[in-house]
Amino acid sequence: MTTPPCRYAVFGQPIAHSLSPRIHAAFGAQLGITLDFRAIESGRADFPAALATFAAAGGTGANVTLPLKQDAFALCRRVAPRAARAGSVNTLIRQDAEWLGDSTDGAGLLRDLRERQDGDPARRRVLLLGAGGAARAAAFALIEAGVGELAITNRTPAHANSMAAALGTAARVVAPETLASAGSFDLVLNATSAGHAGAAPQLPASLFAAGTLAYDLSYGEAARPFLAAAQTAGATRAVDGLGMLVEQAAESFALWHDVRPATAALYATLRTELDVAMHW
Ligand code: NDP
Numbered sequence: 699m700t701t702p703p704c705r706y707a708v709f710g711q712p713i714a715h716s717l718s719p720r721i722h723a724a725f726g727a728q729l730g731i732t733l734d735f736r737a738i739e740s741g742r743a744d745f746p747a748a749l750a751t752f753a754a755a756g757g758t759g760a761n762v763t764l765p766l767k768q769d770a771f772a773l774c775r776r777v778a779p780r781a782a783r784a785g786s787v788n789t790l791i792r793q794d795a796e797w798l799g800d801s802t803d804g805a806g807l808l809r810d811l812r813e814r815q816d817g818d819p820a821r822r823r824v825l826l827l828g829a830g831g832a833a834r835a836a837a838f839a840l841i842e843a844g845v846g847e848l849a850i851t852n853r854t855p856a857h858a859n860s861m862a863a864a865l866g867t868a869a870r871v872v873a874p875e876t877l878a879s880a881g882s883f884d885l886v887l888n889a890t891s892a893g894h895a896g897a898a899p900q901l902p903a904s905l906f907a908a909g910t911l912a913y914d915l916s917y918g919e920a921a922r923p924f925l926a927a928a929q930t931a932g933a934t935r936a937v938d939g940l941g942m943l944v945e946q947a948a949e950s951f952a953l954w955h956d957v958r959p960a961t962a963a964l965y966a967t968l969r970t971e972l973d974v975a976m977h978w
Contacts (some may be wrong), residue, residue, distance in 0.1 A: 705736040706954065709770075710763035711738045711744060717968065718761055721947045725959035745769050751769025753792060759954040760790040761947070764891070767801075767831045774799035783838045783864070786831030789950040800953055803832055804839025804921065807915070807939075811885075814941045814965070819885055819910045822842040823870075825846070827899050829891035830858035832915050836889050838957050842869045846884075851877060874900070882907035886933070888914040888924040898923035899977065903931035915939040918972060940972060941965055 706848050708718040714737065722735040728846045740748040745766050752760065753886035762770040767786035771777060773774045774787060775796035787799035811817040824845050826833055835918040840848055848869040852858035872880050883905055889898055893916050906912065912928030912935065914921035928936050952958040972978075 702756075703732040704758050704760045704954075705752070706735040706761075706858065707757060707765055708735070708761040709738050709752075710765060711739045711741045711746065713739045713740055713763070716763065717943065718763075718947060721944060721964065721968075724964050725948065725951045728959050728964075729955070729957055731955055734974045739833070740766065741771055742766060746773060749790075749797075753795075758792045759950070760788065761950055771799055773797060778837065780804060780835075784831060784835040786835060786862075787814060788835075789953055790945065791903065791953055800950075801835050801955045802946040802949035802953070803835040803942070804842075805949045806919075806944075807836050807942045808839050808843055809945040809949075810939075810941035811913070813835075815911060815935075815937055816884055818843070819846075820847040822884035823847045823881075824849070824885045825880070825883040825886065825905060826850045826869075826887050826889060827901075828852055828887065828891075829854070829861040829889065833889035834861055836887060836915070837869060841865065844879055849880060849883070861863065861937075864914060877905055878902040880905065883910060885913065888912075888916075888921075891916070891920075892972065893920035893923050895937055896923060898927045898928055901927065901931070906931040906932055906933040908932065910935070912936040913939070913943060917943060918976065922976070940968060943969065949967050 707743040708716050719735045719737050725854050726733045754864040777799040781799050781801035784801045789796045789800040789802050849872045850858050851872045860932045862869050862871045911931045914924045917938040917940040925936040944961050948959050949960050
């Protein structure tokens, strides 16, 4: 009798274009692990029932994306310390008929920055745009990585202030209207979701110097407005979050299967496809 493949899924809305099923299928093929990984469309109201149905059908692990990361956090019996700090969960692990939550976004970002983008944030001046779940995960990861200076700014200052309070003295808030006097940064990370609506945060050109790495956590069309604005402002290096996507998926895969897949070949394939589709 053959054992049925383990059941995994990514939940979110919209989800049809998620690369996660393809990424996890490729990781499984690479390591000889048979798995069934699906994309399940779910909004916030539907998510608790959809997750319960998935668990009842034998679901053993899931990724969670927009807009469900805080909801996933609330549905977990226990969460890993890094997920508790970020206040969001992107990885669910079924243990003893309950969900354990973790957040692999920060680790995925760091690995991409260090190993693919020559962008190790240690001792660097970093500006982080945004104060949502991804920004929080990024901020804690940057602090753990020994960032030299972490400035955060957000459309709604109150959200940046509450994030800064959680981060402690390692970060400072810069009001959007004073960014012009903040100088230039080694790394400017866009962790806002503005690009999904075709917009970019309004930024002074003085934030970008010749060596600045401009990094958008989103990828594809959603990354285009910020990356284009950064390049116009003088940033010579501008990259999207495709590498982070692949690396956070590899971190989740390792949590589920106790083995971390290699990512270079898959990233190269996805990069080429996306660049062709985007005419970059
Ligand atoms: P959230 O909804 O939690 O946060 C959204 C943030 O964007 C808030 O700070 C919000 O500001 C800001 N924002 C939204 N619209 C605008 C706008 N028009 N102008 C300026 N700021 C705006 O989203 P997440 O943190 O979960 O995700 C943020 C981004 O990161 C998304 O693009 C997502 O795709 C990407 N991401 C990529 C990952 C990857 O693996 N590559 C992993 C996780 C996220 P305010 O507080 O004022 O509302």
